[in-house]
Amino acid sequence: MRDFSYLRATSTDAARQAAALPGAMLLAGGTTLIDLAKCGVAEPDTLVDITHLKGLDRIAVDERGATIGALARMGHVADHADIKSRFPAISEALWQAASAQIRNMATIGGNLMQRTRCPYFRDPANFAACNKRVSGSGCSAIGGVTRGHAVLGTSEACIAMYPGDLATALVAFDATVHLGERKLLVDDFFLLPGTTPDREHAIEPGEMITAIAIPGSAAARRSTYLKIRDRQSYEFAAASAAVGIEFEADGRTIRDLRVALGGVATKPWRVRAVEDALKGKVLEPETVRAASLLAVEGAVDHGANHYKIELAPRVVARAILKLGETA
Amino acid sequence: MTVHNIRVGESKRGDASDGTLAEAVGGRLSRVDGPAKITGAAKYAVEQQLEGLAYAVLVESTIASGKVRAIDTASAEASPGVLRVLTPDTIISLRTASDWLGTTPPDKPYCPLARDITFSGQHVAAVVAETFEQAVAAAALVNVSYDETPSIVDLSDGKAGDGIAIDAMTKEWGDAPAAFAAAPVRICAAYNTPREYQAPMEPHGLIARWEGDRLTVWEPSQWLDGMARTYAEWFEVPFENVRLVSPYIGGGFGSKALALSHGAVAASAAKMIGRPVKLVMTRPQTFTGYGGRAATRQTVTIGADRDGVIQSIVHRGVNETSIDGMWVEPLGSVTSIMYATPNFSSKQNVVRVNSVVPGAMRAPGENPSAFGIESAIDELAYEVGIDPLEIRLRNYAEQDPHAKKAWSTRQLREAFAAGAERFGWSRRSPKPRSMRDGNQLIGWGVAAGTYPVRRAYGEAVVRILADGSVEVESSSIDMGQGTYTILAQTAAETLGVPADDVVVKLGDSRFARAGVSGGSRLAGVMTGAVHKAATSALDQLVGLAISDPRSPFHALQANTLVVANGRIGSPRGDGPDVSIAELLKSVGRDRIEATGDTMPANSTAEDRYKNYTTIAMALPHTEGDYSRYSWCAHFIEVRVDEDFGTVRVSRVVSALDSGRLYNPKLAESQWKGGIIMGIGQALLEEGIMDRRHGRIVNNNLADYLVPTNADIPDIEVISVGIPDPHSSALGGKGVGELGIVGVAPAIANAVFHATGKRVRDLPITLEKLI
Amino acid sequence: MTKIPVHLDINGRHHELQIEPRVTLLDALRERLGLTGTKKGCDHGQCGACTVHIDGERVLACLTLAAQAEGRAITTIEGLAREGELHPVQAAFLERDAFQCGYCTPGQIMSAVACIREGHAGSDEEIREYMAGNLCRCGAYPHIVAAVRQAAQEFAS
């Protein structure tokens, strides 16, 4: 790890100002940043520790929705009674992520900003080419080990998978990211790699995530997060789905549906095609399975990650059907 | 510096089973080193606090094949805190050491930093600095340039070829090809296992310190004397000048038995800067700094009659080795003994690839071998329509089919019966895909496992001290098998003292010698040595009590006395009754000391040296009239999600024959640990290669998946062993390696039963079932 | 880079260090303070061997800068037993043989204490999931579950 200086921010403004300086980075739970600094990927000159700031860890929930401070920690949000009851998918996405220890450290702001687990990205000593690290250097993954890489939203420059679980749930429920005054839909906050995979978020220097807000909805209340992986726990998703559903009074006809995919795309992946195909339909296994195939429309594999194209629609279908069962 | 020194504690240390006292051999005494481990007091090798310690960090090759063209160390040397940068040009010259058989090495220098690169991740340089952080930062600044040449990536590489035939592995009887051709039922399949890694939780590393020409190495070690020999030869100092200290070992699984190049680098650095040096591998470095289990390929063909009785087995195996090292993973080891067959042929090749030389990993040979034969017989069972358990019984080998000798003990039939009963095997519905629970397909699989009884010699010192307490010393080790505990039990029982009064000291090469702790041989060897030493100490004690004129027993004119619970008395209960301490005081002795070894009586000093520092003198498991193995049968239930292809193990019942158990509580833990590693092997573990770079890319614990707690169900183990007098002095057979053997095929068989899909390539990941 | 003073409150004792900001809490404990009970298995948040408590919550010392922990109460395995009395979780680990080599064990125990305190030890399934962040290569898992279950029941009663 390269040497850096350490600065403890005393206010949000001070943090923003300090972090705007070249070479400076915000430090929250450190579970991404310290890890990547040890890998030689992050090379900050100054770390601006924001974990001692007061008031940014608040969790407020009512009928209209939830507002979660950027410094609220994953574990606390996951266990929050109102989040569990009004946004089960959010709680489930969180408790199935990482480990209990990491969730006690990791903040919601830092969580959105976590970086890809692409092994080439994480190993600069062995793999010089990585467009995400060094723009224009090439992509080591293409033609290499791609089992964990994205099949949706990829570009010729980068096929790295966005690994976060929470953001997948957030994007399904139209959450917004608060950068102080500026507010962005989560869907807009994350950028596609295109030709600039080094730029992952619509956040400007000097900006800081202060909170996220999730509108309350019937679909959010009846929601789930289904995460499939090789290992039962402590692993990123092979494919996951955040799904929320609202039925008409008959309890069978779908009025509202939210579907987002994780583990398969370069950013949290909302799949409106599936939503549109099923809205107004009666929930039947066959219909759901057929519509779920739309989740991977346009998917492109790189060999070893082909299974994700098969897997993702099945995860979506199962999640939808599971919510139907609990009617 | 402290050597391990923990007194067997107070009470509540274990529970009695079937009336056996917890403290006696065979009792369920809790780990005597437990209190130190659960309080954080146990200092592992690299945790010694030394004055003036400097830190070394390795720099590794980023190509798989070629030459180092140049190493630019300028910026590293200028980096803060850096004391020295070691390269092939600047590191001191060492001598080549002998191998583990003690073969005289070529008379040429040895350089642990490579100029000629034969695998990615080879050590090419090292940085020594004042602090760990400084060394890490500076190591990243070492700039190595290479002339790269094409590499052979793995077994499937077009350049790999058929490899080298290992004639010593050939086992043949009858006419296997002809019998196969004539058999009415024939199956033939190929089974592959990938590179797997021991991944002990404690990374490899060491602290090396020189005082003049004496070297002390604190290093996790499965073999102190063997490693001391290597260090002594490298640095051309007398064997006695090297001291290895390894009080606790954070897991080894085969990987910590030999002195490796990183050790040579650290000890060289310590010598060069005149300060103690600590070098610990990063987790990624542990994937290339030494070898895991070699990738293997096997084809197994079985010819049988329609009743499933085997007529012929033809087996061909290949494992990978490195460009300049030789590792043979004996793939025919289980194939040749598990089932009776009149005709048999097994041959093996090894193929050179650009990898670090593979090494021993829990049950090397037996483990992949069992995956082949135990999968194949399952395939035969379905082919002929016979229950997989029944077909195993039909082909039961009543004697060792290869050595043609009687088994010393083989409780495998009992294992099948006990396991099946407990598991409820008779309720199995035979057809694949016939058991389900919602979206989950349920499968039940069975497989057997075995591991030879490896025997060697060992030495121990037993001391009875003035206060009546007892000290046991040996340079053997405890990496979690429970050596501290069972040796305390052995000494306590033999001497007739409470286990609380026994202190066991291990893990220091200054102590009485011991050979390698590998191949599950240690317990059998060391309990024998301690038993012998303790018996001789007891004889001395009783002898003194009877014959010394100052002894209160002198007048009794008894010809024997009994010692129980730390007190001495006459067998009839008449006469005096004194504590050991009182007796020693009365006869004016401050201690009684006895050395016990299990070497043949006329052994020379040279024999001893060879025995403890090489594996050349290990006794064959088929020596004499018997063939000695431990045995097991695993019954496993899996649940496979029909949409996702994810496999979860939901139930395990294993019945195992390790002979007599010295401490069932600890043996059960080891068995379960082996089974759990087997679950990882079956479902998760695989080194994934970037074929363009010849490099394993999942070289960390987030990507090389080992099982978590959430992957493991409750596991039931049943001991079906009986004391085996031919295997060890106290009747035990091997424990540590046995549990893993047969787990992967039992799971693969269960997956077939669940899904109708036969997966012959480990691990069984979801894309293979989706 | 210049060293900075860092004050750490560990197991109720105050420690003062002069260290570079990049020093992690784990390396501060192991390499500077002689508190080697907390183990390093991966240095990247992937194994749980370095689990300690900060302000009563389980966290990973390898991804925490020592400087970040200033002003917080740190508890390590060395601080768990009180006045020579084993913590009930420690006692349960011994009784259930919930370890072999012992290297993952301090992390397991610190994690288990927190797991029970968090209320995540309600069933075996829950224990397995909430203890999944502590790898044990010796495979002591079933016994760890038994020990956590037992200690949780002792706390409950």
Ligand SMILES: Cc1cc2nc3c(=O)[nH]c(=O)nc-3n(C[C@H](O)[C@H](O)[C@H](O)COP(=O)(O)OP(=O)(O)OC[C@H]3O[C@@H](n4cnc5c(N)ncnc54)[C@H](O)[C@@H]3O)c2cc1C
């Ligand atoms: C072994 C392991 C397994 C994991 N498994 C999972 C998993 O299964 N699922 C999952 O979703 N995640 C997983 N994670 C990732 C984990 O959730 C993230 O590392 C964590 O959420 C990051 O939060 P943090 O507070 O620690 O961020 P930090 O590491 O402190 O910061 C991360 C980045 O965000 C920036 N940043 C932090 N706070 C702000 C802010 N308020 N505004 C703007 N920028 C900010 C930092 O400058 C930095 O660039 C895993 C991590 C590890 C190490």
Ligand code: SF4
């Ligand atoms: S996929 Fe993206 S992150 Fe990975 S190597 Fe290619 S450019 Fe880098």
Ligand code: FES
């Ligand atoms: S050492 Fe911290 S999680 Fe592995």
Ligand code: FES
């Ligand atoms: S006890 Fe050895 S790793 Fe857990």
